[in-house]
Amino acid sequence: MAIIEINGLSKTYSVYHKREGIAASIRGLFHRQYRSVHAVRQIDLQVNEGEFVAFLGPNGAGKTTTLKLLSGVIHPTEGTASVMGYVPWQRQIGYRRRFSLVMGQKNQLWWDLPAQESFRLHQQIYRIERPVFEKTLDELVELLNLQGLLGQPVRELSLGERMKMELVASLLHSPKVLFLDEPTIGLDVVAQHNVQGFLRHYQQQRNITIMLTSHYMKDVVALCRRVVIITGGRIMYDGSLSGIIDQFGGHKLLTLQFSDEAPVDLKNFGELVEVQSPRAKLRVDRSSVTTVLGQILSKYNLVDVSVEEPPLEEVIAEVFASVNGTHEAELNKQQVLSNASD
Amino acid sequence: MPVTSVSPQTWWTIFRISLEERLVYRADFALGTLMRFIPIVTQVLLWQAIFEALKGDDVAGYQYNDIVAYYLLVLVGRAFSSMPNLSEGIAQQIRDGQIKKFLIQPIDLIEFLLITRVAHKVVYYGIAIGPFALVFFLCRGFFSGWPDAITLAGYATSLVLAFLLGFFLEAFIGLIGFWFLEVSSLLFMYMLINYFLSGHMFPLAMLPEPWASIAQAIPLQYLAYFPTQVFLGKIQGEMLAWGLTIQLAWVICFAILCRIAMHYGVRRYSAFGG
Amino acid sequence: MSESPPSYTRVLAVLARNSFVRDMNFRGNFLIEVITAMFWMTMMVSFYLLIFQFANEIGEDTGWTKYRFFVFLATTMIINGLMQAFVLPNAAEFSELIRLGNLDFALVKPIDTQFFISFQRVNWSGYANIGCGIALMIYSLIHLSHTPSWLEMSLFAIYIACGLGILYSLVICLASTSVWMGRNQSLYNFWFYITTFSRYPMEIYRGPLGEPLRLIFTFMIPIMIAINVPAQIMAKGLEGAEWELAVFGLFATMACLAISRWIFSLAISAYRSASS
Numbered sequence: 001m002a003i004i005e006i007n008g009l010s011k012t013y014s015v016y017h018k019r020e021g022i023a024a025s026i027r028g029l030f031h032r033q034y035r036s037v038h039a040v041r042q043i044d045l046q047v048n049e050g051e052f053v054a055f056l057g058p059n060g061a062g063k064t065t066t067l068k069l070l071s072g073v074i075h076p077t078e079g080t081a082s083v084m085g086y087v088p089w090q091r092q093i094g095y096r097r098r099f100s101l102v103m104g105q106k107n108q109l110w111w112d113l114p115a116q117e118s119f120r121l122h123q124q125i126y127r128i129e130r131p132v133f134e135k136t137l138d139e140l141v142e143l144l145n146l147q148g149l150l151g152q153p154v155r156e157l158s159l160g161e162r163m164k165m166e167l168v169a170s171l172l173h174s175p176k177v178l179f180l181d182e183p184t185i186g187l188d189v190v191a192q193h194n195v196q197g198f199l200r201h202y203q204q205q206r207n208i209t210i211m212l213t214s215h216y217m218k219d220v221v222a223l224c225r226r227v228v229i230i231t232g233g234r235i236m237y238d239g240s241l242s243g244i245i246d247q248f249g250g251h252k253l254l255t256l257q258f259s260d261e262a263p264v265d266l267k268n269f270g271e272l273v274e275v276q277s278p279r280a281k282l283r284v285d286r287s288s289v290t291t292v293l294g295q296i297l298s299k300y301n302l303v304d305v306s307v308e309e310p311p312l313e314e315v316i317a318e319v320f321a322s323v324n325g326t327h328e329a330e331l332n333k334q335q336v337l338s339n340a341s342d
Numbered sequence: 343m344p345v346t347s348v349s350p351q352t353w354w355t356i357f358r359i360s361l362e363e364r365l366v367y368r369a370d371f372a373l374g375t376l377m378r379f380i381p382i383v384t385q386v387l388l389w390q391a392i393f394e395a396l397k398g399d400d401v402a403g404y405q406y407n408d409i410v411a412y413y414l415l416v417l418v419g420r421a422f423s424s425m426p427n428l429s430e431g432i433a434q435q436i437r438d439g440q441i442k443k444f445l446i447q448p449i450d451l452i453e454f455l456l457i458t459r460v461a462h463k464v465v466y467y468g469i470a471i472g473p474f475a476l477v478f479f480l481c482r483g484f485f486s487g488w489p490d491a492i493t494l495a496g497y498a499t500s501l502v503l504a505f506l507l508g509f510f511l512e513a514f515i516g517l518i519g520f521w522f523l524e525v526s527s528l529l530f531m532y533m534l535i536n537y538f539l540s541g542h543m544f545p546l547a548m549l550p551e552p553w554a555s556i557a558q559a560i561p562l563q564y565l566a567y568f569p570t571q572v573f574l575g576k577i578q579g580e581m582l583a584w585g586l587t588i589q590l591a592w593v594i595c596f597a598i599l600c601r602i603a604m605h606y607g608v609r610r611y612s613a614f615g616g
Numbered sequence: 617m618s619e620s621p622p623s624y625t626r627v628l629a630v631l632a633r634n635s636f637v638r639d640m641n642f643r644g645n646f647l648i649e650v651i652t653a654m655f656w657m658t659m660m661v662s663f664y665l666l667i668f669q670f671a672n673e674i675g676e677d678t679g680w681t682k683y684r685f686f687v688f689l690a691t692t693m694i695i696n697g698l699m700q701a702f703v704l705p706n707a708a709e710f711s712e713l714i715r716l717g718n719l720d721f722a723l724v725k726p727i728d729t730q731f732f733i734s735f736q737r738v739n740w741s742g743y744a745n746i747g748c749g750i751a752l753m754i755y756s757l758i759h760l761s762h763t764p765s766w767l768e769m770s771l772f773a774i775y776i777a778c779g780l781g782i783l784y785s786l787v788i789c790l791a792s793t794s795v796w797m798g799r800n801q802s803l804y805n806f807w808f809y810i811t812t813f814s815r816y817p818m819e820i821y822r823g824p825l826g827e828p829l830r831l832i833f834t835f836m837i838p839i840m841i842a843i844n845v846p847a848q849i850m851a852k853g854l855e856g857a858e859w860e861l862a863v864f865g866l867f868a869t870m871a872c873l874a875i876s877r878w879i880f881s882l883a884i885s886a887y888r889s890a891s892s
Binding site for chain 3: 398
């Protein structure tokens with residue numbers, strides 16, 4: 001039985017539409033105009049216990065909204081969801097005790113006080129017994145290298161340290177499900193690395209279920225085997241990382257090293273990315289790689305050849321870029337691309 | 343050479359933006375205008391009760407009707423002379439370095455602020471004139487008619503001067519931010535004293551000595567009390583001319599103080615490398 | 617981890633301690649608050665001293681003579697101080713949380729949301745007003761040669777608590793409207809203006825303007841109960857206080873608290889977080 005089950009979940013917002021100009025503002029006094037924003041459209045998802053799932057998508061894709069729905073913070077417009085058997089938006093105390101929400105760049109810790117004061121508050125709210133609390137706190141501090149910082153006011157900590165403190169706060173009550181919304185946003189590379197390492201270790205050790213949203217590739221690659229791509233409120237893909245390239249990566253990258261000067265008519269074989277004689281890089285449609293390679297080999301002398309997958313970022317960027325299309329439009333695009341190379 | 347640093351076109355833009363700013367939060371705006379009259383109601387009722395059990399014949403020369411008229415007129419005076427957020431705004435700009443913008447660009451800070459204030463007032467009261475007029479109409483029974491043309495002219499002048507005085511006074515307090523970071527406590531003190539000694543709380547004629555003389559000596563009475571007295575006909579002829587002159591003198595005094603503060607403040611500011 | 621609900625008293629203790637530590641960081645502010653509270657008190661007392669030059673009591677046959685009126689004034693200060701310390705900072709915070717869409721963290725905690733929101737902060741500088749109020753009260757009682765009995769003092773405390781309850785309910789309702797009405801700058805102006813009605817003895821609300829106001833603010837939005845009832849008890853003693861009003865006050869408090877809880881939960885339902 002899945003620990004998280006989502007069926008047909010949708011959320012639509014009404015946003016007040018402000019217009020420019022004096023006359024419109026006056027009219028606005030009497031008659032407001034709304035437009036609907038479909039943040040999440042009909043998503044279906046199942047997550048098993050102990051999974052580490054990444055929600056990947058461009059800004060405004062609906063990732064954060066989905067997490068907020070699962071946290072019970074907002075009500076859905078349609079659809080059902082169940083986490084650990086609870087309906088999130090009923091906000092039962094039993095549910096709230098068992099999960100945690102962390103949002104990147106949003107602090108829940110008291111700004112002017114040392115983190116340990118906020119932790120103490122947590123202890124009381126979650127009713128964690130003292131010995132358990134102290135043991136958990138020590139473990140987390142150890143894992144995240146936060147010794148000596150507990151007594152410092154949160155505002156004096158660096159961004160990375162603050163984020164780590166937020167993680168500590170969220171894990172003090174040993175939740176079974178953790179929702180992370182862009183946890184590494186704004187952090188420097190070292191801090192990102194630390195947080196990622198910690199999450200990986202902690203998740204494996206405790207077998208907790210984590211859903212992470214990000215638009216950083218590195219988070220996803222470092223942590224998750226399962227990636228859900230969400231754009232325009234809809235799930236476009238749900239599977240492994242490598243699978244993304246298989247499904248969406250329309251091209252492969254051929255790096256050719258010629259024995260003589262690189263020929264000038266390479267652009268007939270594909271998209272010329274780069275030429276630094278005697279090397280050339282060619283972007284070729286997936287399905288025509290063997291044909292093109294055969295043609296080049298028969299025509300010219302090659303010293304070295306390599307065939308690479310396109311970088312993951314590029315593929316994903318392309319997927320994001322097709323946001324205004326629906327799922328069907330995306331499939332159409334694939335259709336068109338594969339047709340063109342026949 | 344233009345007289346001011348800001349062109350008429352800019353003036354219009356500022357005006358327009360101020361208006362839009364006001365109208366975006368529409369519930370806010372509608373509510374805010376009406377709420378200004380609420381304290382008057384309780385004041386009036388309080389005075390009604392006071393006059394019921396009076397020891398003498400009147401209160402410092404005021405009858406009940408006069409008192410009501412007085413409070414309504416003070417509202418008008420305050421409409422002209424109150425400068426919400428002016429001091430804090432200036433102090434804030436000094437604190438977070440935005441003031442540098444004015445040191446580099448060919449716009450004079452004080453002038454700019456003055457124009458934006460005029461814009462705000464025109465916009466705000468252009469719209470609020472409706473409720474104001476309504477209230478005054480409903481309360482016309484408390485007034486003993488319109489004053490004569492000369493007094494009215496004097497009244498109008500005193501209102502304009504009250505606006506300028508209020509502006510330069512509060513701008514000056516804000517400019518003290520060049521020397522003291524914590525202007526807000528100073529400002530709060532000023533507000534409290536202002537409430538008491540500008541005639542906002544009660545007619546200054548009620549004050550016994552030595553407070554009466556102190557109130558006469560300081561400029562605060564010219565923010566609301568003086569114009570009100572003019573309209574009520576309590577200050578006529580020579581006294582009126584004299585009063586207006588002193589009011590003008592205070593305006594000039596604080597305008598100059600602002601200039602001085604700006605000049606030395608800027609010097610001090612650049613010395614600290616902002 | 618225990619399954620039992622949080623101990624609300626323990627949570628309260630931690631919140632109060634945290635607020636104290638925070639406020640002590642801003643010691644300078646505290647001093648300024650004390651000075652301004654004393655200043656304000658001086659001004660109010662001076663104003664009424666001026667008035668009592670011209671009249672012996674406020675309103676004919678109301679019984680509000682000089683020192684009795686000062687008792688009323690002192691009660692005003694105590695209640696204002698309590699509001700300043702315990703209620704207003706939390707309402708402001710609540711409004712801000714709604715506006716910025718940051719209520720999420722409070723919502724996911726396994727604790728009653730209204731409790732958590734209402735006691736987050738204690739503004740210790742409100743104590744300055746309370747202190748001034750108590751000082752004025754003692755001064756006035758001395759001049760009245762009236763030493764309040766234990767019963768009177770207990771009833772006073774109870775009705776101060778009721779007054780707080782009523783005013784708290786009003787504030788929470790107002791703060792909750794941030795959910796539907798957006799930015800609420802005029803909210804605090806509104807609060808200030810509405811409470812001006814509660815700051816004067818009920819007896820002055822007479823005549824075609826006063827009567828309806830008195831009825832509205834006693835029976836519909838019972839803010840006049842807040843200060844009038846305890847002040848009457850202290851100033852006029854048990855004989856002088858109005859019993860029907862006091863009993864009504866108890867029911868009014870409970871009704872207000874119930875209504876505000878209902879409106880609070882409506883606001884939470886309507887709450888939409890700001891998008892990321």
